Amino acid sequence: MMHLPDFGFGTTQFWYGDDRNSFACMEKAVKEYGITMIDTAEMYGSGECEKAVGKLIRKAGRDSLTIVDKILPENAHQRNFFRSLERSLRLLGTDYIDLYLLHWREDADLEEMSSLMEQAKAQGKILHWGVSNFDVHDMEELLACPDGKYCEVNQVLYNILHRGIEFDLQPFCTEKQIALMAYNSLDLSRMRSQLKKIPEIQEILKKEAVSIEGLMLEFVRSHGVCALFQTASIGHLDDDLRNTGFDYSQYSNIIDSLYPAPSHRIPLEKR
Numbered sequence: 001m002m003h004l005p006d007f008g009f010g011t012t013q014f015w016y017g018d019d020r021n022s023f024a025c026m027e028k029a030v031k032e033y034g035i036t037m038i039d040t041a042e043m044y045g046s047g048e049c050e051k052a053v054g055k056l057i058r059k060a061g062r063d064s065l066t067i068v069d070k071i072l073p074e075n076a077h078q079r080n081f082f083r084s085l086e087r088s089l090r091l092l093g094t095d096y097i098d099l100y101l102l103h104w105r106e107d108a109d110l111e112e113m114s115s116l117m118e119q120a121k122a123q124g125k126i127l128h129w130g131v132s133n134f135d136v137h138d139m140e141e142l143l144a145c146p147d148g149k150y151c152e153v154n155q156v157l158y159n160i161l162h163r164g165i166e167f168d169l170q171p172f173c174t175e176k177q178i179a180l181m182a183y184n185s186l187d188l189s190r191m192r193s194q195l196k197k198i199p200e201i202q203e204i205l206k207k208e209a210v211s212i213e214g215l216m217l218e219f220v221r222s223h224g225v226c227a228l229f230q231t232a233s234i235g236h237l238d239d240d241l242r243n244t245g246f247d248y249s250q251y252s253n254i255i256d257s258l259y260p261a262p263s264h265r266i267p268l269e270k271r
C-alpha cells in the first residue's frame with residue numbers, strides 16, 4: 001500500500017486563474033509548510049498545470065516532491081497511453097511520476113489500462129498507479145483484472161459535508177489496502193461559509209485558533225485520507241494550514257452529531 005502524506009496541493013488553479021499567485025502559493029506550501037505532494041493531470045489546462053509543476057520541480061528539486069499525475073480515460077489504451085505519459089514527463093521535466101492515476105473510468109478497458117500501468121512501472125516511468133472517481137463496483141471490476149491488484153490509490157470527492165465513502169468505499173479500500181486521497185476537501189459550495197456560523201464549530205475554531213478550512217483538512221486527515229486542497233491566495237494558504245495538526249479526535253463526536261457519516265449507501269459523488 002502506498003504511503004500518502006496527510007496533505008497534497010492541487011493545481012487546477014493554474015488552469016483557472018493567475019499563474020503568478022498560484023505558483024507563489026504552491027512554492028510556499030512546499031518550502032514553508034512542508035507539503036511534498038503535488039497533484040496534477042494532463043487534462044488541467046491541456047498541459048499548462050503540468051508545466052507549472054515542472055517549474056516547481058526545477059526550483060525545489062525532484063527528490064523532495066511526490067508528483068501525482070492523471071491520464072484521461074480516452075488515452076488509457078495501447079495506442080495513446082505511452083504518448084500521454086511521455087508528454088506529461090516532458091512537460092514536468094522529469095523521468096518518472098510517483099503516482100499515475102486513471103482520471104475517471106468512462107469506457108476505459110480496465111484490463112488494458114492496468115496492464116499498461118504495470119508496463120510503465122516496469123520501465124521505471126511511474127512508481128505507483130491508481131484510479132480516481134472509482135466507486136465500489138468499479139473497484140471490484142478493476143480488482144478482477146489480472147493486473148488490477150497492483151492498483152494502490154483511489155482519488156475521490158470527500159469532505160466533512162460529503163461523507164458517502166465512509167459507508168462502503170472506504171471500508172472496501174481499507175480491506176484491499178488501497179489508499180484514499182480526497183479532492184474537494186474544502187468543498188466549493190456555499191455550505192462552507194455556513195459551517196463557520198454554527199456555534200459548536202465556532203467554538204472549535206476559536207479554541208484551536210484554526211480556520212474552517214484547517215478544520216476541514218483535519219477532518220479528512222483524521223479519517224485516514226490524504227487531503228488535497230488548492231488556493232491561489234497566499235492569505236488563504238496561511239489560513240488553511242495555520243495550526244493544523246491539533247487533536248481532531250476530541251471534536252469528532254461534535255462534528256459527527258452535526259454532519260453524521262451515512263447509514264446507507266450513497267453513490268460516489270464526482271465533480
Ligand SMILES: NC(=O)c1ccc[n+]([C@@H]2O[C@H](COP(=O)([O-])OP(=O)(O)OC[C@H]3O[C@@H](n4cnc5c(N)ncnc54)[C@H](OP(=O)(O)O)[C@@H]3O)[C@@H](O)[C@H]2O)c1
Binds near residue numbers: 231271
Ligand atoms: N480527481 C478528480 O477528478 C479531481 C477533481 C477536482 C479536483 N482534483 C484535484 O484536487 C485539487 C483540489 O481542488 P478542489 O477543486 O478539490 O478544491 P478545494 O481545495 O476543495 O477548494 C479550492 C477552493 O477553495 C478556495 N479556498 C482555499 N482556501 C480558502 C480560504 N482560506 N478561504 C476561502 N477560500 C479558500 C480556493 O479559492 P482561492 O484560490 O481564492 O483561495 C478554491 O476556490 C485540484 O487542484 C486537483 O488537483 C481532482
